Amino acid sequence: MCVSATVCSKGGVGKTTSTANLGGLLADAGFRVLLIDLDSQPTLSSYYELSQPAPGGVYELLATDLVDLDQIISKTAIPNLDIVVSNDYRNQLQQLLLNAPNGRFRLIGLLDRFSDRYDAILKRI
Template identity: 60%
Template structure:
Protein backbone atom coordinates (compact mmCIF):
# COMPACT_ATOMS: atom_id res chain seq x y z
CA UNK A 1 0.00 0.00 0.00
CA UNK A 2 1.34 3.40 -0.98
CA UNK A 3 0.78 6.17 1.56
CA UNK A 4 0.59 9.73 0.25
CA UNK A 5 -0.20 12.85 2.24
CA UNK A 6 -1.44 16.07 0.63
CA UNK A 7 0.13 18.82 2.70
CA UNK A 8 0.68 22.52 3.07
CA UNK A 9 1.06 24.81 6.05
CA UNK A 10 -0.93 27.39 4.06
CA UNK A 11 -4.69 27.14 3.74
CA UNK A 12 -6.63 27.67 0.52
CA UNK A 13 -4.15 26.04 -1.85
CA UNK A 14 -6.52 23.26 -2.94
CA UNK A 15 -5.38 20.25 -0.89
CA UNK A 16 -8.86 18.77 -0.58
CA UNK A 17 -9.66 19.27 -4.25
CA UNK A 18 -6.45 17.50 -5.24
CA UNK A 19 -7.01 14.62 -2.79
CA UNK A 20 -10.64 14.10 -3.79
CA UNK A 21 -10.02 14.17 -7.54
CA UNK A 22 -6.85 12.11 -7.42
CA UNK A 23 -8.59 9.50 -5.30
CA UNK A 24 -11.60 9.44 -7.59
CA UNK A 25 -9.50 8.98 -10.71
CA UNK A 26 -7.43 6.15 -9.21
CA UNK A 27 -10.57 4.39 -7.99
CA UNK A 28 -11.96 4.60 -11.53
CA UNK A 29 -8.66 3.08 -12.67
CA UNK A 30 -9.52 0.00 -10.62
CA UNK A 31 -7.32 0.68 -7.61
CA UNK A 32 -8.48 0.24 -4.03
CA UNK A 33 -8.23 3.71 -2.51
CA UNK A 34 -8.75 4.83 1.08
CA UNK A 35 -9.10 8.54 1.86
CA UNK A 36 -8.24 9.71 5.37
CA UNK A 37 -9.50 13.15 6.36
CA UNK A 38 -7.34 14.65 9.11
CA UNK A 39 -8.56 18.21 8.66
CA UNK A 40 -10.69 19.49 11.54
CA UNK A 41 -12.71 21.30 8.87
CA UNK A 42 -13.98 18.12 7.19
CA UNK A 43 -14.34 19.25 3.58
CA UNK A 44 -13.06 15.98 2.13
CA UNK A 45 -15.48 14.04 4.33
CA UNK A 46 -18.40 15.75 2.60
CA UNK A 47 -17.02 15.84 -0.97
CA UNK A 48 -18.52 12.49 -1.99
CA UNK A 49 -21.89 11.11 -0.97
CA UNK A 50 -21.64 8.02 1.19
CA UNK A 51 -23.11 4.67 0.25
CA UNK A 52 -22.48 3.40 3.75
CA UNK A 53 -21.38 5.53 6.70
CA UNK A 54 -19.31 4.03 9.50
CA UNK A 55 -20.17 4.81 13.11
CA UNK A 56 -16.67 6.12 13.83
CA UNK A 57 -13.87 7.88 12.00
CA UNK A 58 -10.46 9.53 12.29
CA UNK A 59 -10.84 10.37 15.98
CA UNK A 60 -11.37 6.75 16.98
CA UNK A 61 -8.60 5.60 14.64
CA UNK A 62 -6.00 7.92 16.14
CA UNK A 63 -7.21 8.33 19.74
CA UNK A 64 -8.39 4.78 20.39
CA UNK A 65 -6.29 2.80 17.88
CA UNK A 66 -9.54 1.47 16.42
CA UNK A 67 -8.81 -0.18 13.07
CA UNK A 68 -11.85 -2.42 12.53
CA UNK A 69 -12.94 -1.48 8.98
CA UNK A 70 -16.67 -1.93 9.52
CA UNK A 71 -16.50 0.56 12.40
CA UNK A 72 -14.30 3.33 10.97
CA UNK A 73 -14.31 3.00 7.16
CA UNK A 74 -17.19 4.57 5.23
CA UNK A 75 -17.93 3.63 1.63
CA UNK A 76 -18.44 6.42 -0.90
CA UNK A 77 -20.69 6.15 -3.95
CA UNK A 78 -17.54 5.88 -6.06
CA UNK A 79 -16.74 2.19 -6.45
CA UNK A 80 -13.37 1.35 -4.92
CA UNK A 81 -13.14 4.63 -2.99
CA UNK A 82 -13.48 4.40 0.81
CA UNK A 83 -13.18 7.13 3.42
CA UNK A 84 -12.30 7.59 7.07
CA UNK A 85 -14.22 10.75 7.94
CA UNK A 86 -12.95 13.63 10.03
CA UNK A 87 -14.91 13.77 13.30
CA UNK A 88 -12.63 15.84 15.52
CA UNK A 89 -14.24 19.22 15.16
CA UNK A 90 -12.95 20.39 18.54
CA UNK A 91 -9.33 19.57 17.74
CA UNK A 92 -8.87 17.11 20.60
CA UNK A 93 -6.47 14.89 18.65
CA UNK A 94 -3.70 17.47 18.56
CA UNK A 95 -3.70 17.76 22.36
CA UNK A 96 -3.82 14.00 22.77
CA UNK A 97 -0.92 13.37 20.41
CA UNK A 98 1.25 16.05 22.01
CA UNK A 99 1.12 14.10 25.29
CA UNK A 100 1.23 10.56 23.88
CA UNK A 101 4.61 8.73 23.89
CA UNK A 102 4.04 7.60 20.30
CA UNK A 103 2.21 10.77 19.23
CA UNK A 104 3.89 11.59 15.94
CA UNK A 105 4.29 7.90 15.07
CA UNK A 106 0.74 6.82 15.97
CA UNK A 107 -0.60 6.60 12.42
CA UNK A 108 2.56 4.96 11.11
CA UNK A 109 2.17 2.23 13.72
CA UNK A 110 -1.43 1.53 12.66
CA UNK A 111 -0.92 1.19 8.92
CA UNK A 112 -0.29 -2.56 8.83
CA UNK A 113 -4.00 -3.04 9.55
CA UNK A 114 -4.86 -1.56 6.13
CA UNK A 115 -2.09 -2.74 3.81
CA UNK A 116 -3.83 -5.88 2.57
CA UNK A 117 -7.09 -4.06 1.84
CA UNK A 118 -5.90 -1.03 -0.18
CA UNK A 119 -3.46 -0.06 -2.90
CA UNK A 120 -3.32 3.57 -1.78
CA UNK A 121 -3.96 5.57 1.37
CA UNK A 122 -4.43 9.25 0.54
CA UNK A 123 -4.34 11.64 3.51
CA UNK A 124 -5.82 15.14 3.49
CA UNK A 125 -4.34 17.40 6.17
CA UNK A 126 -4.85 20.73 7.89
CA UNK A 127 -3.61 23.91 6.26
CA UNK A 128 -1.48 24.81 9.27
CA UNK A 129 1.50 23.51 11.23
CA UNK A 130 0.28 20.84 13.68
CA UNK A 131 1.26 17.56 15.30
CA UNK A 132 -1.38 15.90 13.07
CA UNK A 133 0.45 17.14 10.00
CA UNK A 134 3.76 15.87 11.37
CA UNK A 135 2.14 12.51 12.12
CA UNK A 136 0.77 12.25 8.58
CA UNK A 137 4.16 13.07 7.04
CA UNK A 138 6.01 10.49 9.14
CA UNK A 139 3.50 7.84 8.03
CA UNK A 140 3.85 8.68 4.34
CA UNK A 141 5.93 7.37 1.46
CA UNK A 142 5.38 10.60 -0.47
CA UNK A 143 4.08 14.10 0.23
CA UNK A 144 2.33 16.25 -2.37
CA UNK A 145 2.10 19.96 -1.68
CA UNK A 146 -0.22 22.05 -3.88
CA UNK A 147 1.06 25.58 -4.31
CA UNK A 148 -0.77 28.44 -5.95
CA UNK A 149 1.36 30.62 -8.26
CA UNK A 150 1.41 33.66 -6.00
CA UNK A 151 4.43 35.27 -4.38
CA UNK A 152 2.97 34.92 -0.88
CA UNK A 153 2.34 31.21 -1.41
CA UNK A 154 5.87 30.72 -2.70
CA UNK A 155 7.30 32.47 0.38
CA UNK A 156 5.11 30.45 2.74
CA UNK A 157 6.41 27.25 1.15
CA UNK A 158 9.88 27.99 2.48
CA UNK A 159 8.76 29.26 5.89
CA UNK A 160 6.21 26.53 6.43
CA UNK A 161 6.23 23.19 4.61
CA UNK A 162 9.95 23.03 3.85
CA UNK A 163 10.89 24.12 7.37
CA UNK A 164 8.57 21.48 8.82
CA UNK A 165 10.16 18.71 6.75
CA UNK A 166 13.65 19.81 7.79
CA UNK A 167 12.61 19.66 11.44
CA UNK A 168 11.51 16.03 10.99
CA UNK A 169 15.02 15.01 9.90
CA UNK A 170 16.01 13.78 13.43
CA UNK A 171 13.55 10.89 12.98
CA UNK A 172 16.13 9.39 10.63
CA UNK A 173 17.93 8.26 13.78
CA UNK A 174 14.93 6.01 14.44
CA UNK A 175 15.08 4.61 10.92
CA UNK A 176 12.18 6.80 9.75
CA UNK A 177 12.89 8.88 6.67
CA UNK A 178 10.70 11.95 6.04
CA UNK A 179 8.97 11.53 2.68
CA UNK A 180 10.17 13.13 -0.55
CA UNK A 181 8.15 16.19 -1.50
CA UNK A 182 6.38 16.84 -4.80
CA UNK A 183 5.29 20.43 -5.48
CA UNK A 184 2.10 20.69 -7.53
CA UNK A 185 1.26 24.02 -9.15
CA UNK A 186 -2.47 24.47 -8.68
CA UNK A 187 -5.11 26.99 -9.82
CA UNK A 188 -2.75 28.24 -12.50
CA UNK A 189 -3.52 30.96 -15.04
CA UNK A 190 -0.57 30.61 -17.40
CA UNK A 191 -1.51 33.78 -19.29
CA UNK A 192 -0.39 36.03 -16.43
CA UNK A 193 3.22 37.16 -16.63
CA UNK A 194 3.80 37.02 -12.85
CA UNK A 195 2.47 33.46 -12.81
CA UNK A 196 4.98 32.36 -15.43
CA UNK A 197 7.79 34.09 -13.49
CA UNK A 198 6.89 32.30 -10.25
CA UNK A 199 6.64 28.93 -11.99
CA UNK A 200 10.02 29.43 -13.62
CA UNK A 201 11.50 30.53 -10.30
CA UNK A 202 10.23 27.42 -8.50
CA UNK A 203 11.71 25.12 -11.13
CA UNK A 204 15.06 26.92 -10.90
CA UNK A 205 15.06 26.93 -7.10
CA UNK A 206 14.66 23.16 -6.82
CA UNK A 207 16.49 22.08 -9.98
CA UNK A 208 19.27 20.39 -8.01
CA UNK A 209 17.25 19.24 -5.00
CA UNK A 210 17.38 15.57 -4.11
CA UNK A 211 14.09 15.05 -2.29
CA UNK A 212 12.05 17.97 -3.65
CA UNK A 213 10.64 18.01 -7.17
CA UNK A 214 8.35 20.44 -8.96
CA UNK A 215 5.91 18.29 -10.88
CA UNK A 216 5.52 18.82 -14.62
CA UNK A 217 1.75 18.54 -14.34
CA UNK A 218 0.02 21.87 -13.73
CA UNK A 219 -3.62 22.17 -12.66
CA UNK A 220 -5.27 25.16 -14.37
CA UNK A 221 -7.84 27.42 -12.70
CA UNK A 222 -10.86 26.00 -14.51
CA UNK A 223 -14.42 26.23 -13.24
CA UNK A 224 -14.83 22.49 -13.84
CA UNK A 225 -13.14 21.78 -10.51
CA UNK A 226 -15.71 23.88 -8.65
CA UNK A 227 -18.55 22.29 -10.60
CA UNK A 228 -17.28 18.81 -9.80
CA UNK A 229 -17.20 19.59 -6.09
CA UNK A 230 -20.76 20.91 -6.26
CA UNK A 231 -21.89 17.70 -7.95
CA UNK A 232 -19.86 15.45 -5.66
CA UNK A 233 -18.07 13.85 -8.59
CA UNK A 234 -14.43 13.44 -9.67
CA UNK A 235 -13.66 16.24 -12.11
CA UNK A 236 -12.52 13.83 -14.83
CA UNK A 237 -16.09 12.58 -15.13
CA UNK A 238 -17.70 15.92 -15.91
CA UNK A 239 -15.28 17.53 -18.39
CA UNK A 240 -13.15 15.52 -20.78
CA UNK A 241 -12.42 17.96 -23.61
CA UNK A 242 -9.79 20.65 -23.94
CA UNK A 243 -10.79 24.28 -23.62
CA UNK A 244 -10.76 25.91 -27.07
CA UNK A 245 -10.42 29.38 -25.63
CA UNK A 246 -7.56 28.66 -23.24
CA UNK A 247 -5.93 25.69 -24.98
CA UNK A 248 -5.42 23.93 -21.66
CA UNK A 249 -5.72 20.17 -21.15
CA UNK A 250 -9.06 18.78 -20.04
CA UNK A 251 -9.46 17.81 -16.38
CA UNK A 252 -9.39 14.16 -17.48
CA UNK A 253 -6.03 14.69 -19.19
CA UNK A 254 -4.70 16.74 -16.27
CA UNK A 255 -5.65 14.26 -13.56
CA UNK A 256 -4.34 11.34 -15.62
CA UNK A 257 -1.03 13.15 -16.12
CA UNK A 258 -0.79 13.92 -12.40
CA UNK A 259 -1.61 10.34 -11.39
CA UNK A 260 0.91 8.87 -13.83
CA UNK A 261 3.61 11.29 -12.72
CA UNK A 262 3.06 10.33 -9.09
CA UNK A 263 2.44 6.61 -9.68
CA UNK A 264 4.17 5.49 -12.88
CA UNK A 265 3.75 1.87 -11.81
CA UNK A 266 0.00 2.24 -12.40
CA UNK A 267 0.34 3.99 -15.77
CA UNK A 268 -1.51 1.35 -17.80
CA UNK A 269 -4.60 1.32 -15.58
CA UNK A 270 -4.67 5.13 -15.26
CA UNK A 271 -4.41 5.60 -19.03
CA UNK A 272 -7.56 3.54 -19.54
CA UNK A 273 -9.78 5.80 -17.44
CA UNK A 274 -12.35 7.53 -19.61
CA UNK A 275 -15.41 9.70 -19.28
CA UNK A 276 -17.56 6.55 -19.30
CA UNK A 277 -17.02 5.89 -15.58
CA UNK A 278 -20.24 6.16 -13.61
CA UNK A 279 -21.37 6.28 -10.01
CA UNK A 280 -22.12 2.71 -8.93
Protein backbone atom coordinates in the same frame (compact mmCIF):
# COMPACT_ATOMS: atom_id res chain seq x y z
CA MET B 1 0.39 -0.25 -0.90
CA CYS B 2 1.20 3.35 -1.82
CA VAL B 3 0.73 6.09 0.78
CA SER B 4 0.61 9.79 -0.07
CA ALA B 5 -0.05 12.90 2.00
CA THR B 6 -1.24 16.30 0.80
CA VAL B 7 0.24 18.90 3.15
CA CYS B 8 0.61 22.67 3.11
CA SER B 9 0.29 25.14 5.97
CA LYS B 10 -1.48 27.68 3.76
CA GLY B 11 -5.20 27.31 3.25
CA GLY B 12 -7.00 27.48 -0.07
CA VAL B 13 -4.24 26.00 -2.22
CA GLY B 14 -6.16 22.92 -3.41
CA LYS B 15 -5.19 20.22 -0.92
CA THR B 16 -8.71 18.86 -0.58
CA THR B 17 -9.50 19.12 -4.29
CA SER B 18 -6.22 17.44 -5.27
CA THR B 19 -6.67 14.60 -2.79
CA ALA B 20 -10.31 14.00 -3.71
CA ASN B 21 -9.69 14.08 -7.46
CA LEU B 22 -6.61 11.86 -7.31
CA GLY B 23 -8.54 9.39 -5.17
CA GLY B 24 -11.46 9.38 -7.61
CA LEU B 25 -9.13 8.96 -10.59
CA LEU B 26 -7.33 6.01 -8.99
CA ALA B 27 -10.63 4.40 -7.98
CA ASP B 28 -11.98 4.79 -11.53
CA ALA B 29 -8.80 3.09 -12.78
CA GLY B 30 -9.60 0.07 -10.59
CA PHE B 31 -7.34 0.75 -7.61
CA ARG B 32 -8.74 0.26 -4.11
CA VAL B 33 -8.34 3.69 -2.50
CA LEU B 34 -8.72 4.92 1.07
CA LEU B 35 -8.91 8.64 1.79
CA ILE B 36 -8.05 9.76 5.34
CA ASP B 37 -9.29 13.24 6.26
CA LEU B 38 -7.04 14.60 9.02
CA ASP B 39 -8.05 18.23 8.56
CA SER B 40 -9.85 20.07 11.36
CA GLN B 41 -12.11 21.53 8.66
CA PRO B 42 -13.53 18.27 7.27
CA THR B 43 -14.16 19.34 3.68
CA LEU B 44 -12.78 16.11 2.19
CA SER B 45 -15.18 14.17 4.41
CA SER B 46 -18.13 15.75 2.61
CA TYR B 47 -16.64 15.75 -0.91
CA TYR B 48 -18.13 12.38 -1.89
CA GLU B 49 -21.57 11.06 -1.04
CA LEU B 50 -21.37 8.29 1.56
CA SER B 51 -23.30 5.15 0.70
CA GLN B 52 -22.42 3.43 4.00
CA PRO B 53 -21.29 5.86 6.72
CA ALA B 54 -19.24 4.30 9.51
CA PRO B 55 -20.05 5.19 13.12
CA GLY B 56 -16.48 6.38 13.76
CA GLY B 57 -13.68 8.14 11.96
CA VAL B 58 -10.23 9.65 12.44
CA TYR B 59 -10.75 10.27 16.15
CA GLU B 60 -11.40 6.59 16.84
CA LEU B 61 -8.51 5.57 14.57
CA LEU B 62 -5.95 7.71 16.38
CA ALA B 63 -7.30 8.01 19.93
CA THR B 64 -8.36 4.42 20.60
CA ASP B 65 -6.99 0.95 19.97
CA LEU B 66 -9.86 0.15 17.63
CA VAL B 67 -9.38 -3.19 15.91
CA ASP B 68 -12.52 -3.35 13.74
CA LEU B 69 -11.74 -1.18 10.72
CA ASP B 70 -15.36 -1.37 9.55
CA GLN B 71 -16.20 0.92 12.48
CA ILE B 72 -14.15 3.77 10.99
CA ILE B 73 -14.17 3.22 7.20
CA SER B 74 -17.09 4.82 5.37
CA LYS B 75 -18.01 3.63 1.88
CA THR B 76 -18.53 6.32 -0.74
CA ALA B 77 -20.92 6.10 -3.68
CA ILE B 78 -17.83 5.64 -5.90
CA PRO B 79 -16.76 1.99 -6.28
CA ASN B 80 -13.28 1.28 -4.85
CA LEU B 81 -13.22 4.59 -2.93
CA ASP B 82 -13.57 4.63 0.87
CA ILE B 83 -12.87 7.32 3.45
CA VAL B 84 -12.03 7.70 7.12
CA VAL B 85 -13.88 10.92 7.90
CA SER B 86 -12.62 13.72 10.10
CA ASN B 87 -14.71 13.68 13.27
CA ASP B 88 -12.64 15.44 15.94
CA TYR B 89 -15.47 17.88 16.66
CA ARG B 90 -14.03 18.97 20.02
CA ASN B 91 -10.49 19.45 18.63
CA GLN B 92 -9.02 17.04 21.18
CA LEU B 93 -6.80 14.95 18.92
CA GLN B 94 -3.95 17.41 18.59
CA GLN B 95 -3.48 17.71 22.35
CA LEU B 96 -3.99 13.99 22.89
CA LEU B 97 -1.34 13.09 20.29
CA LEU B 98 1.12 15.70 21.58
CA ASN B 99 0.95 14.14 25.05
CA ALA B 100 1.02 10.49 23.94
CA PRO B 101 4.42 8.76 23.94
CA ASN B 102 3.97 7.60 20.34
CA GLY B 103 1.66 10.43 19.28
CA ARG B 104 3.75 11.81 16.44
CA PHE B 105 4.15 8.36 14.89
CA ARG B 106 0.78 6.83 15.71
CA LEU B 107 -0.71 7.05 12.22
CA ILE B 108 2.39 5.56 10.60
CA GLY B 109 2.12 2.56 12.90
CA LEU B 110 -1.54 2.05 12.03
CA LEU B 111 -1.28 2.17 8.23
CA ASP B 112 -0.28 -1.50 7.92
CA ARG B 113 -3.76 -2.45 9.14
CA PHE B 114 -5.11 -1.24 5.79
CA SER B 115 -2.61 -2.98 3.49
CA ASP B 116 -4.82 -6.00 2.71
CA ARG B 117 -7.77 -3.82 1.73
CA TYR B 118 -6.24 -0.93 -0.25
CA ASP B 119 -3.77 -0.28 -3.04
CA ALA B 120 -3.43 3.41 -2.17
CA ILE B 121 -3.98 5.58 0.89
CA LEU B 122 -4.29 9.34 0.40
CA LYS B 123 -4.09 11.49 3.52
CA ARG B 124 -5.38 15.06 3.61
CA ILE B 125 -3.55 16.85 6.41
